[in-house]
Amino acid sequence: MTRDRMRQSIKGRALCRAFSSRSAGGVIFKVVLKSLQERKKRISSEISSTIYFYMLCIPYLIFFLKISILVFLVFYRIVLPIVQMFSLLTCCSFLITLPPEVQDPQALAHLEGLNFYLSLYEQDPEWVAFIQQELNHNTPLEDIPGRLRLFLMEERTSNVRMDLIQEFLALYARNGAVLPVEPYLLEGALRSYLDSIRATDDFSILQAAYQDLRDHEEGSFFFRDVVSHNRDFLEAQSAKRTWIEVERNSLYSKIERAQARLERTEFQHTLLIFQLEDRKRGGE
Incomplete structure (x- = not known):
C-alpha cells in the first residue's frame, strides 16, 4: 500500500512538472510573439513618420516621384528606340570620312565616289569599318589619296560585278529556253565562270560583259558562254x-x-x- 502511494505521488509530481514546463513554454512563446508584433508596429510607425517628415519638408515629393517615373518610361519606351533607330541608320549609311587635315581636291573627289558606290548595294559593316580604320589610323596623311583611290577602284569593280550578276539572273529568269535553276545556284555558276576566265576582279571585262547583256540580252555572247560553261551543272x-x-x-x-x-x-x-x-x- 505504501509503495502504491509512493508511485502515485511520483507520477503526480512528474505530471505537474510537465504541465508547468508546457505552461512556461507557452508563456515564453506568447511573450516572444508579442515582442515581435510590437517591434513590427514600431518599425512601421518609424517608416510612416519618416515619410511624413519628408513630405512635410518636401511637399512635392510624390509629384516629383511621379514625374521621374514618367520621364523614365518615356525615355525607355520612346526616346531610346528612336536613338537606336537613328544610330542604326547612321551605321547603315556607310559614309566614309577623312581626317580634317586632308583637303586635297582629288582625295575629296575619290571620297565622294567611294561613298556613292558604297550606297548602291548593301554593304558589310565590318568592311566599311575596316576602310574607315585604314584611312583614319593606319595610313599616313600623304598616302591617303592613293589608298582612297584603291578602295574606290575596288568598290567600283564590286558594284559592276553585282550589276552583271543581277542582270544575268533577270535575263535567265525571263528566258524560257533555258533549264530552271534556283537563283543562288545560278549565281554560283556565274561566279565560277568569271573565275575560270579570271574576270572576277577585272573591271574592263566585267563592264564589257554587262554592256553585252544590256545590248543583246539572251543573245549575247556572255550569256551563251556562261550557260555553255555550266551546262552539266x-x-x-x-x-x-x-x-x-x-x-x-x-x-x-x-x-x-x-x-x-x-x-x-x-x-x-x-x-x-x-x-x-x-x-x-x-x-x-
Whole structure:
C-alpha cells in the first residue's frame, strides 16, 4: 500500500512538472510573439513618420516621384528606340570620312565616289569599318589619296560585278529556253565562270560583259558562254529540281487521296450511326 502511494505521488509530481514546463513554454512563446508584433508596429510607425517628415519638408515629393517615373518610361519606351533607330541608320549609311587635315581636291573627289558606290548595294559593316580604320589610323596623311583611290577602284569593280550578276539572273529568269535553276545556284555558276576566265576582279571585262547583256540580252555572247560553261551543272540541278517537284506533287496527290478517303469513311460512319438510331427508334 505504501509503495502504491509512493508511485502515485511520483507520477503526480512528474505530471505537474510537465504541465508547468508546457505552461512556461507557452508563456515564453506568447511573450516572444508579442515582442515581435510590437517591434513590427514600431518599425512601421518609424517608416510612416519618416515619410511624413519628408513630405512635410518636401511637399512635392510624390509629384516629383511621379514625374521621374514618367520621364523614365518615356525615355525607355520612346526616346531610346528612336536613338537606336537613328544610330542604326547612321551605321547603315556607310559614309566614309577623312581626317580634317586632308583637303586635297582629288582625295575629296575619290571620297565622294567611294561613298556613292558604297550606297548602291548593301554593304558589310565590318568592311566599311575596316576602310574607315585604314584611312583614319593606319595610313599616313600623304598616302591617303592613293589608298582612297584603291578602295574606290575596288568598290567600283564590286558594284559592276553585282550589276552583271543581277542582270544575268533577270535575263535567265525571263528566258524560257533555258533549264530552271534556283537563283543562288545560278549565281554560283556565274561566279565560277568569271573565275575560270579570271574576270572576277577585272573591271574592263566585267563592264564589257554587262554592256553585252544590256545590248543583246539572251543573245549575247556572255550569256551563251556562261550557260555553255555550266551546262552539266545546270542540267544536274535542273533534273534535281524537276525530281523534287515531281516528288512533291506525288506527295500532295497522295495526301489529297488519303484526305478524300478519310472524309468518305467519316461520311459512311455517320450514315451508319443514323441508321442505327433509326432502327432503335423503329424497334421502340
